[in-house]
Amino acid sequence: MKMNRVAILTLAAIPLVLTGCSTAASSDSASGTTLSYGLWDANQAPAYKQCAADFHKANPDITVKVEQLGWDDYWNKINTGFVSGENYDVFTSHLANFPEFMLNKQILPLDDYIKADGVDLKGYQPGLADLWKGDDGKQYGLPKDFDTIAMFYNKQLTDAAGLTADQLATLDWNPTDGGTYEKAIAHLTVDKNGVRGDEAGFDKANVATYGLWMENSGGSDGQTQWSFLAHTTGWDETNGAWGDKYNFDDPKFQSTIDWWYSLVEKGYMPSFEAQTGIGWSDQLTAGKVAMASNGSWMTGAVFGATSDTFTPAIAPTPVGPSGKRASMFNGLADNISATTKHPDQSWKWVKYLGSVECQSVVAKAAVVFPAIPAATDEAIAAFTAKGIDVSAFTTQVADGTTFLYSITDHRSDVSALVTPAMEAIMSGKAKASSLTAVNDQVNALFK
Amino acid sequence: MTITERKTSLHRDIAPQPTVRKGRRDSQLRAAILFLIPASIGFVVFFAWPAVRGLYLSFTDYNLLRPPTFIGFDNYLAIWSDPVFWNSLKVTLQYVVMNVGVQTVAALGLAVLMQRFTRSMVVRGVIMLPYLIANVIVALVWFWLCDYNLGIINAALDFFGLDKVGFFGNQDIAMGTIAMVNVWRHLGYTSLLLFAGLQAIPKDVYEAAEVDGAGEWRVFRSVTLPLLRPVLAFVLVVTVVGSFQIFDTIAVTTGGGPIDATRAINYYIYQRAFERLDFGYASALAVILMIILAGVALLQNKLLRANESDLER
Numbered sequence: 001m002k003m004n005r006v007a008i009l010t011l012a013a014i015p016l017v018l019t020g021c022s023t024a025a026s027s028d029s030a031s032g033t034t035l036s037y038g039l040w041d042a043n044q045a046p047a048y049k050q051c052a053a054d055f056h057k058a059n060p061d062i063t064v065k066v067e068q069l070g071w072d073d074y075w076n077k078i079n080t081g082f083v084s085g086e087n088y089d090v091f092t093s094h095l096a097n098f099p100e101f102m103l104n105k106q107i108l109p110l111d112d113y114i115k116a117d118g119v120d121l122k123g124y125q126p127g128l129a130d131l132w133k134g135d136d137g138k139q140y141g142l143p144k145d146f147d148t149i150a151m152f153y154n155k156q157l158t159d160a161a162g163l164t165a166d167q168l169a170t171l172d173w174n175p176t177d178g179g180t181y182e183k184a185i186a187h188l189t190v191d192k193n194g195v196r197g198d199e200a201g202f203d204k205a206n207v208a209t210y211g212l213w214m215e216n217s218g219g220s221d222g223q224t225q226w227s228f229l230a231h232t233t234g235w236d237e238t239n240g241a242w243g244d245k246y247n248f249d250d251p252k253f254q255s256t257i258d259w260w261y262s263l264v265e266k267g268y269m270p271s272f273e274a275q276t277g278i279g280w281s282d283q284l285t286a287g288k289v290a291m292a293s294n295g296s297w298m299t300g301a302v303f304g305a306t307s308d309t310f311t312p313a314i315a316p317t318p319v320g321p322s323g324k325r326a327s328m329f330n331g332l333a334d335n336i337s338a339t340t341k342h343p344d345q346s347w348k349w350v351k352y353l354g355s356v357e358c359q360s361v362v363a364k365a366a367v368v369f370p371a372i373p374a375a376t377d378e379a380i381a382a383f384t385a386k387g388i389d390v391s392a393f394t395t396q397v398a399d400g401t402t403f404l405y406s407i408t409d410h411r412s413d414v415s416a417l418v419t420p421a422m423e424a425i426m427s428g429k430a431k432a433s434s435l436t437a438v439n440d441q442v443n444a445l446f447k
Numbered sequence: 448m449t450i451t452e453r454k455t456s457l458h459r460d461i462a463p464q465p466t467v468r469k470g471r472r473d474s475q476l477r478a479a480i481l482f483l484i485p486a487s488i489g490f491v492v493f494f495a496w497p498a499v500r501g502l503y504l505s506f507t508d509y510n511l512l513r514p515p516t517f518i519g520f521d522n523y524l525a526i527w528s529d530p531v532f533w534n535s536l537k538v539t540l541q542y543v544v545m546n547v548g549v550q551t552v553a554a555l556g557l558a559v560l561m562q563r564f565t566r567s568m569v570v571r572g573v574i575m576l577p578y579l580i581a582n583v584i585v586a587l588v589w590f591w592l593c594d595y596n597l598g599i600i601n602a603a604l605d606f607f608g609l610d611k612v613g614f615f616g617n618q619d620i621a622m623g624t625i626a627m628v629n630v631w632r633h634l635g636y637t638s639l640l641l642f643a644g645l646q647a648i649p650k651d652v653y654e655a656a657e658v659d660g661a662g663e664w665r666v667f668r669s670v671t672l673p674l675l676r677p678v679l680a681f682v683l684v685v686t687v688v689g690s691f692q693i694f695d696t697i698a699v700t701t702g703g704g705p706i707d708a709t710r711a712i713n714y715y716i717y718q719r720a721f722e723r724l725d726f727g728y729a730s731a732l733a734v735i736l737m738i739i740l741a742g743v744a745l746l747q748n749k750l751l752r753a754n755e756s757d758l759e760r
Contacts (some may be wrong), residue, residue, distance in 0.1 A: 076721060082512055100724060216704075269596070272705055276616025277594030288596040364559035412723045423706045427618060 032061035033345045038088040040051045040074040047365040051358040062345050082106045089340040095405045102134040107335040109138035113347045124371045125202045132333045135242040137415045141333025142354035143371035148327040149228045150392035155311040173318035175255040181318040185211035188290035189268045204267025211268040213280045213292035217422035220415040230256040234322020237406040244446040248439040250354040254432035272427040296393040314392040330401030411446045456532040490543025505731035510724045523733035539711040542688045545626035554638035562645045574635035589628045617706040625696050680751035
């Protein structure tokens with residue numbers, strides 16, 4: 001999951017309040033083992049604390065202490081914990097960090113355990129288990145949840161524009177003229193005088209409501225910004241899992257980015273300058289933008305902001321030149337730290353975390369989609385019970401239109417090189433063709 | 448005066464047992480050591496040892512997860528040809544000039560106003576207020592106030608028919624905005640320091656200047672400024688060194704962007720170390736920053752003759 005900086009900071013403040021009342025290790029199990037378990041998402045902490053309690057009931061000799069920290073502190077603690085040896089026994093891991101941990105042998109492979117206990121990796125939503133396979137072919141994590149991308153929109157603004165939910169669910173896109181996707185975005189854009197983006201006399205210098213939000217440049221993965229468009233052109237970010245070659249020089253990718261920036265020039269999307277500041281979900285709530293692409297993990301936050309002027313709804317991403325939609329398919333898993341003194345007990349806990357028992361508890365919280373299909377359905381039902389139709393997210397899984405987050409070595413270096421270049425493009429200081437030179441620098445990292 | 452002096456020197460001459468004095472010096476030394484221990488522990492554990500280790504790490508390839516390997520000056524050579532490093536020096540310097548320049552002039556003005564017109568504790572307290580708010584909060588609040596679409600500042604600009612400004616999102620303005628946010632926060636503190644310096648200037652020199660018929664500006668230039676110099680030098684050294692290490696405001700708002708416009712050296716060090724797990728490279732950057740800061744502080748002290756006052760003649 002990726003969140004914008006402000007959201008992270010806001011979330012980071014929550015644990016300061018929460019840790020005060022977090023679990024104290026139960027004393028009755030002094031003879032047994034106590035495991036520490038870490039996660040960063042405050043929204044999911046209650047569900048996992050419930051899992052820990054249930055787990056303890058089934059395994060009275062193992063107690064799990066659940067700790068939740070804000071994103072930045074969380075990773076700093078884990079990184080330094082590897083060195084000091086004082087780390088979580090088991091922690092929620094992210095694909096952005098997984099390669100570094102795996103290549104430096106800081107997390108334990110699970111293959112022997114998986115074989116011994118007969119865990120079926122095919123029991124998860126297809127593809128998710130592969131995300132956690134190292135470049136040595138070993139399995140390092142059991143998937144527990146997944147996220148996909150869709151368009152959040154303000155139904156009041158789309159109604160005013162005369163766009164129905166059906167129309168929004170069947171938009172198509174291409175990098176040449178943007179297709180009906182661009183037409184919808186143009187029509188949703190309204191200037192200060194009430195003139196729409198596709199009408200004569202539209203004043204692009206004074207836009208009151210943008211059709212689409214940018215949310216920074218997307219950096220090197222564009223997870224919520226451009227990856228769902230670029231992949232419909234047949235583009236792949238790298239040459240496969242654990243690849244050693246990036247494809248930012250591909251004309252298919254560059255034309256996608258050039259089209260994306262053209263929305264700024266047309267006034268349909270805020271410029272990089274105009275979108276730096278308060279995050280996209282608040283801009284959507286405030287009516288400054290009609291539609292924004294983002295991940296399923298934001299569902300709770302967006303629908304929690306429902307007000308007299310904001311009626312949230314979700315549409316799937318547009319169909320591209322391939323004739324299909326596309327969405328990055330990303331998921332979390334639990335890793336066992338190599339510093340643990342209780343690998344066997346840790347495995348028991350990891351197995352439990354990825355089991356139907358725990359994942360249906362998580363599903364009922366209606367925060368994320370569990371990786372086990374049965375629990376996924378439970379989560380969909382829980383969202384529906386809250387009045388939220390999440391089919392725009394799950395249709396990508398049902399139709400098999402997902403692609404996996406690109407795992408490679410040097411991920412953070414790639415991001416450090418590509419992000420400033422993408423920001424230059426989205427600030428209008430460079431063309432997407434400038435990425436060809438950056439791509440050479442990126443690929444040089446692997447030599 | 449002279450008599451007592453002679454008496455003591457007499458005493459010293461005829462002091463019969465030098466061993467006693469030696470003993471007393473020893474006991475003083477022991478007491479001194481006792482008092483110095485707590486501070487030295489802190490100094491050694493939290494400063495000296497990390498500094499030495501940082502210096503060592505700067506000569507290694509170290510990603511935190513594997514033991515460091517010695518690579519000599521490779522990090523320094525890589526930094527020499529790293530455009531992001533040179534850019535970070537440039538933008539840091541821009542920040543320091545804007546931040547310290549505006550802050551010092553404004554603080555001096557404020558301090559003089561305070562000295563001339565008010566002794567009120569309330570006014571002094573109010574001036575200090577922004578400094579009492581945590582840096583991160585200050586940065587966040589300004590970030591939101593300055594938002595292009597929802598911020599009150601741009602709403603006001605729009606109301607008066609002016610163009611909106613992307614205070615944090617415009618490559619040419621972002622560093623200036625961050626500098627001004629920190630001027631806002633530190634102004635009161637700096638002006639209080641200068642105010643204290645102003646109060647130490649004896650009244651009679653002002654009276655003398657008045658008798659000589661010096662005007663307000665002349666008094667400021669020829670009396671206030673020269674006599675304030677040691678305090679001003681101290682304030683400048685502290686603010687320049689502090690300003691070079693700008694980090695939190697950037698981390699909370701722009702994250703080094705747009706493009707590289709606010710990727711100040713300290714933030715770049717952080718990113719190299721904690722985002723890219725390149726602790727050797729980051730340590731080398733930190734060593735370079737330390738050398739720069741030591742040089743700047745030394746130069747300032749020399750130029751401003753900080754350790755002598757024009758009052759002592």
